[in-house]
Amino acid sequence: MSIETTSAKPGSLTQSAAIEDRKVLPQLIQARTGKMTRELLLQPGSHGLGMTHSGLTPDATTTAVCGYCSTGCGLRIHLREDEAIGLTPETNYPVNLGMACPKGWEALRVLDSDDRATHPLIKNPNGGFSKATWDDALRLFTDRFKSIQAEHGKQSVAFLSTGQIPSEEMAFLGALAKFGMGMVHGDGNTRQCMATAVTAYKESFGFDAPPYTYDDFEQSDCMVFVGANPCIGHPILWERVLRNKNNPEIIVLDPRRTETAMAASQHLQLSPKSDLALLYAITGEIIRRGYVDDSFVQASTTGFEQLCEHVAKFDTESVAKISGVSEEQIIKAAEAIGTGNAVSLWWTMGVNQSYEGTRTAQAIINIALITGNIGRPGTGANSITGQCNAMGSRLWSNTTNLIGHHRFEDADDRAKVACELDIDIESIPTETGWSYDRIMEGIQNDEIKGLWVIATNPAHSWIHQSNAREILDKLDFLVVQDMYSSTETARHADLVLPAAAWGEKEGTFINSERRYSLLKKVAKAPGEALSDFNIFRAVAHYWGVAEMFSQWTDPEAAFRIMQRLSEDKPSDITGIDGYEHLDDCGGIQWPWTSADAKQWAKPYQQRRLFSDSVFHHDDGKAKLIIDDITPMPEPTCDDYPTMLLTGRGAVSQWHTQTRTSKSPVLRKLYPNEPYIEIHPDDARSIGVQNGEQVRVTSRRGSLIANAMVVPTVKPKQAFMPMHYEATNQLTLSHFDPHSRQPSYKNSAVRIEAV
Numbered sequence: 001m002s003i004e005t006t007s008a009k010p011g012s013l014t015q016s017a018a019i020e021d022r023k024v025l026p027q028l029i030q031a032r033t034g035k036m037t038r039e040l041l042l043q044p045g046s047h048g049l050g051m052t053h054s055g056l057t058p059d060a061t062t063t064a065v066c067g068y069c070s071t072g073c074g075l076r077i078h079l080r081e082d083e084a085i086g087l088t089p090e091t092n093y094p095v096n097l098g099m100a101c102p103k104g105w106e107a108l109r110v111l112d113s114d115d116r117a118t119h120p121l122i123k124n125p126n127g128g129f130s131k132a133t134w135d136d137a138l139r140l141f142t143d144r145f146k147s148i149q150a151e152h153g154k155q156s157v158a159f160l161s162t163g164q165i166p167s168e169e170m171a172f173l174g175a176l177a178k179f180g181m182g183m184v185h186g187d188g189n190t191r192q193c194m195a196t197a198v199t200a201y202k203e204s205f206g207f208d209a210p211p212y213t214y215d216d217f218e219q220s221d222c223m224v225f226v227g228a229n230p231c232i233g234h235p236i237l238w239e240r241v242l243r244n245k246n247n248p249e250i251i252v253l254d255p256r257r258t259e260t261a262m263a264a265s266q267h268l269q270l271s272p273k274s275d276l277a278l279l280y281a282i283t284g285e286i287i288r289r290g291y292v293d294d295s296f297v298q299a300s301t302t303g304f305e306q307l308c309e310h311v312a313k314f315d316t317e318s319v320a321k322i323s324g325v326s327e328e329q330i331i332k333a334a335e336a337i338g339t340g341n342a343v344s345l346w347w348t349m350g351v352n353q354s355y356e357g358t359r360t361a362q363a364i365i366n367i368a369l370i371t372g373n374i375g376r377p378g379t380g381a382n383s384i385t386g387q388c389n390a391m392g393s394r395l396w397s398n399t400t401n402l403i404g405h406h407r408f409e410d411a412d413d414r415a416k417v418a419c420e421l422d423i424d425i426e427s428i429p430t431e432t433g434w435s436y437d438r439i440m441e442g443i444q445n446d447e448i449k450g451l452w453v454i455a456t457n458p459a460h461s462w463i464h465q466s467n468a469r470e471i472l473d474k475l476d477f478l479v480v481q482d483m484y485s486s487t488e489t490a491r492h493a494d495l496v497l498p499a500a501a502w503g504e505k506e507g508t509f510i511n512s513e514r515r516y517s518l519l520k521k522v523a524k525a526p527g528e529a530l531s532d533f534n535i536f537r538a539v540a541h542y543w544g545v546a547e548m549f550s551q552w553t554d555p556e557a558a559f560r561i562m563q564r565l566s567e568d569k570p571s572d573i574t575g576i577d578g579y580e581h582l583d584d585c586g587g588i589q590w591p592w593t594s595a596d597a598k599q600w601a602k603p604y605q606q607r608r609l610f611s612d613s614v615f616h617h618d619d620g621k622a623k624l625i626i627d628d629i630t631p632m633p634e635p636t637c638d639d640y641p642t643m644l645l646t647g648r649g650a651v652s653q654w655h656t657q658t659r660t661s662k663s664p665v666l667r668k669l670y671p672n673e674p675y676i677e678i679h680p681d682d683a684r685s686i687g688v689q690n691g692e693q694v695r696v697t698s699r700r701g702s703l704i705a706n707a708m709v710v711p712t713v714k715p716k717q718a719f720m721p722m723h724y725e726a727t728n729q730l731t732l733s734h735f736d737p738h739s740r741q742p743s744y745k746n747s748a749v750r751i752e753a754v
């Protein structure tokens, strides 16, 4: 990670300000971006570079995709007698080109830990857990869930799953739960993360289709990052940005002066949640200055006139006041976008996790469309995903979409799925299930009594935590299936099922650029832990529906079923010839159809969508979607004068830290105690020095954290990483009305000295 050699335009005001900040913050940045790791990784005993210290020499290597983030780096696993003894980043992989972040380097280390779930655990009358056999555990699972369904109806048992297990496991879980066990409601942690992007793409393009390929980072001459901090969240993608030889303009829209903002040539440090107004003002300037690609707009979009009328209401002068971004900055950004030859716009959680997220994402999409920046190298309206298989969950989880991007309400879709799965069409629900927030509400209202949680940790990661935990405790029966038995959610469980982890099983993940890649079994799962896939097979057997799932013998067989289901969809993968083909190619991006496979000897790399300017609505055009601005759900006030933002803290911290906290190397790269970033003026006014404790209180709860006094947040704004258990005690239950994604990044709080 080289912040010094950034491709930001030299001499710009922003850059000299960044240098000021860097004098203040060099250590913080080094640690947070993982720069110090090489030294740490060279310590004896490390699985990373340190493998040379172990004295073992590998007798073979194999390449597997990393199991943390959606970048999907290839890791070369060094094997001795088929067991992993170390790893290095794969030099020959089209994604990471020989690079990996500290989490990837340390991926094997976190598999060994005292709190790995090794046996099924059943809650005993004292509130502790007792070890159980799989037979006892699965009998209990079946008896309890079946009796709840008998008493309260089939819909009274639901599941919450994840973007972090292989697609084959997601598909199996969704099919088993909804078609085999009769559940109606199930959702995933991708609701917390990607629901907004999915909704925005579906409405704008007619299909959930992120159009880009990573090569676009290197081909753009102007890149806009909205609510995204790739230096921390997607460090290897940021490395791809740094490889761009076009000396690109880099525009960052973020209320904080993030590591990414410091490296940008334009930082639009907007007021939280003023994105929609600001993007409309930029759109207005683009239109007024004549930067519209008229022939593209005419041929490939609908709604341009309405867009023009709408954005005219957002005059630059007023928006400058609302957003705190000057008129000059707004115009400068519009000029850069309007005059760029290859402009790409990227967004992540600063957009998705907001109460107007869907419309904000669509305002970004509109800019790409009206300037004709789509379908060409270096362009696109590009949502970067988060979890290793968030894209897989969007296609395969069978939660609110019928599996494979079909619709529950559509009789033809149900017939196709029934036929490909060889099941009775009557077993497929005819209605879309509830979203995550509605499932939580359903538990609160006694509509849902049983819950099966797989590879997610809601007692830490869901909003308004005290309420979330009360809700989990209301359940008659809670099953948690996880690789560790110590998670915040497992503490509330009646039954814990021990799962094998990344590295201990196989399957495919789909990364942000739509690439299916293989994960591999290179280690033995501890104790009696089973792969999620095999847990689902066992559940099918105990539930009495083994026959219905007799095709689902192993992950590759499931992959073949998924291929058949994908036929004729924009995400068609019928041309992939099994796992070996994925392995040979360094992963394959969707679509890859059987027709493609006939035409080309090998899937060509770096494919982007919409090069033919044809979208997935019936008329082949993309929609320009607009909306009114709505007031912020919880503005600051005298009692709660500070706006709290939350998000990722350091490259070496992953989410609820069940995994990353297990590596001594990673633990050295971030503060182990919860901290909150506050501005020096605010610190002064409450009489707090850097490192001293503060109490942070919102309308929902209160916590103690160390003050990190930094100029990177504005006065009356604060930032807290989500990785600390307490953070979500403060956050607000408010959702984007279109995507039902929680708005994690705006809660009014009060900060006081302790």
Ligand SMILES: Nc1nc2c(c(=O)[nH]1)N[C@H]1C(S)=C(S)[C@@H](COP(=O)(O)OP(=O)(O)OC[C@H]3O[C@@H](n4cnc5c(=O)[nH]c(N)nc54)[C@H](O)[C@@H]3O)O[C@H]1N2
Residues within 6 Å of the ligand: 069, 070, 193, 226, 227, 228, 229, 230, 232, 233, 234, 253, 254, 255, 256, 258, 271, 272, 273, 274, 275, 348, 349, 350, 351, 354, 385, 386, 387, 645, 646, 647, 648, 649, 650, 651, 652, 653, 654, 655, 745
């Ligand atoms: N190291 C590490 N990497 C990760 C993860 C991790 O836990 N650790 N998680 C992965 C996952 S699942 C995800 S979803 C991604 C998330 O990746 P990002 O979205 O890049 O991460 P966040 O820090 O959640 O949010 C990005 C930025 O949004 C800004 N923001 C807050 N409010 C607003 C606003 O109103 N407007 C704008 N424009 N910006 C705002 C925040 O200041 C923050 O800098 O990261 C992935 N990568």
Ligand SMILES: Nc1nc2c(c(=O)[nH]1)N[C@H]1C(S)=C(S)[C@@H](COP(=O)(O)OP(=O)(O)OC[C@H]3O[C@@H](n4cnc5c(=O)[nH]c(N)nc54)[C@H](O)[C@@H]3O)O[C@H]1N2
Residues within 6 Å of the ligand: 162, 164, 165, 189, 190, 192, 193, 349, 353, 386, 387, 454, 455, 456, 457, 458, 460, 461, 462, 481, 482, 483, 484, 487, 499, 500, 501, 502, 532, 646, 647, 648, 654, 655, 656, 657, 658, 659, 722, 727, 728, 731, 744
């Ligand atoms: N305040 C605030 N809260 C947030 C966010 C924020 O920005 N701010 N971001 C949100 C976002 S974007 C996300 S994605 C969520 C993430 O929230 P979670 O999904 O709750 O976080 P993780 O820690 O990734 O939880 C994954 C769980 O799966 C387990 N696990 C790992 N591998 C396997 C496996 O192969 N099988 C099984 N069965 N279990 C496994 C891990 O041990 C862990 O307990 O958090 C959300 N919460």
Ligand code: SF4
Residues within 6 Å of the ligand: 066, 067, 068, 069, 070, 071, 072, 073, 096, 099, 100, 101, 102, 103, 104, 105, 234, 235, 236, 237
């Ligand atoms: S950037 Fe993401 S995929 Fe690559 S090594 Fe790090 S965590 Fe793994």
Ligand SMILES: [Mo]
Residues within 6 Å of the ligand: 192, 193, 194, 386, 387
């Ligand atoms: Mo996420």
